[in-house]
Amino acid sequence: MLNLYDANLSFGSTHVLRDLSLEIARGEKVALIGPSGSGKSSLLKTIASEYLLDSGSLSIQQQSISSLSNKALKELRCSIAYIPQDLALVENLKVHQNVLLGKVGSQKLLQTLLYLSFAPKAELQSVLDILSEVGIPEKIFHRTDSLSGGQQQRVAIARALYQKASLILADEPVSAVDPSRAHSLLECLTSLAEKNKVTLLCSLHNLDYAKTFFPRIIGMREGNIIFDGKSEDFSEKDFAQLYSLDHG
Numbered sequence: 001m002l003n004l005y006d007a008n009l010s011f012g013s014t015h016v017l018r019d020l021s022l023e024i025a026r027g028e029k030v031a032l033i034g035p036s037g038s039g040k041s042s043l044l045k046t047i048a049s050e051y052l053l054d055s056g057s058l059s060i061q062q063q064s065i066s067s068l069s070n071k072a073l074k075e076l077r078c079s080i081a082y083i084p085q086d087l088a089l090v091e092n093l094k095v096h097q098n099v100l101l102g103k104v105g106s107q108k109l110l111q112t113l114l115y116l117s118f119a120p121k122a123e124l125q126s127v128l129d130i131l132s133e134v135g136i137p138e139k140i141f142h143r144t145d146s147l148s149g150g151q152q153q154r155v156a157i158a159r160a161l162y163q164k165a166s167l168i169l170a171d172e173p174v175s176a177v178d179p180s181r182a183h184s185l186l187e188c189l190t191s192l193a194e195k196n197k198v199t200l201l202c203s204l205h206n207l208d209y210a211k212t213f214f215p216r217i218i219g220m221r222e223g224n225i226i227f228d229g230k231s232e233d234f235s236e237k238d239f240a241q242l243y244s245l246d247h248g
């Protein structure tokens with residue numbers, strides 16, 4: 001599904017990704033963990049093709065990103081759902097409109113406005129079905145900014161599912177919610193990814209969540225991968241190694 005080889009990314013003098021190589025198969029559920037500043041968000045943004053590598057290569061669905069035309073890149077992006085830390089929801093739109101935005105990637109502005117204002121019944125039904133799956137069907141016509149942080153995270157997940165993405169990249173999707181909500185949100189995200197055969201790469205700060213919900217863990221430190229394996233094999237020693245150098 002995705003293959004990153006010898007990837008390097010810098011911002012000025014900050015070397016963010018260092019000779020990083022990684023392979024993820026279709027349908028895998030992978031947790032990305034590591035100290036603050038280790039490069040998790042940058043890696044996700046690189047895979048979402050928001051950041052371009054200085055060197056190295058990235059292929060998604062057997063297509064090399066650097067050789068794609070703008071049109072092909074746009075099409076590929078439609079199959080990738082990136083849920084950023086700030087969720088990127090339009091707060092003054094209604095919930096169903098934010099979910100509908102999942103499919104407007106390739107539309108022009110006027111088409112988008114029409115789609116959001118006069119969505120076909122079948123599409124609204126599909127939005128409602130997805131909102132039921134994420135547990136907030138009753139919020140469908142509420143303004144998005146009237147929802148709690150955890151409910152907004154569910155809307156962002158619903159938008160990704162509505163997009164019918166084959167790859168979901170989620171950047172700390174449970175950062176804004178209490179532990180019980182975080183648990184149910186991750187359960188929802190991972191089980192829906194499994195049901196819909198979606199590949200999921202999700203950055204997390206909480207190791208327990210990573211171990212509970214993800215069969216594979218990738219541990220990043222200082223722009224490189226220092227652990228990549230089954231979550232049951234991730235030991236306390238690995239944890240100490242991953243975080244101890246944070247203090248120099």
Ligand SMILES: Nc1ncnc2c1ncn2[C@@H]1O[C@H](COP(=O)(O)OP(=O)(O)OP(=O)(O)O)[C@@H](O)[C@H]1O
Pocket residue numbers: 011014016034035036037038039040041042043
């Ligand atoms: N657009 C950017 N411009 C300049 N520097 C950036 C940019 N994006 C990331 N960085 C730098 O890259 C490094 C890694 O940041 P990144 O956000 O990827 O880490 P992270 O592991 O996701 O951290 P956190 O867990 O705190 O979200 C940091 O030093 C950060 O300042």
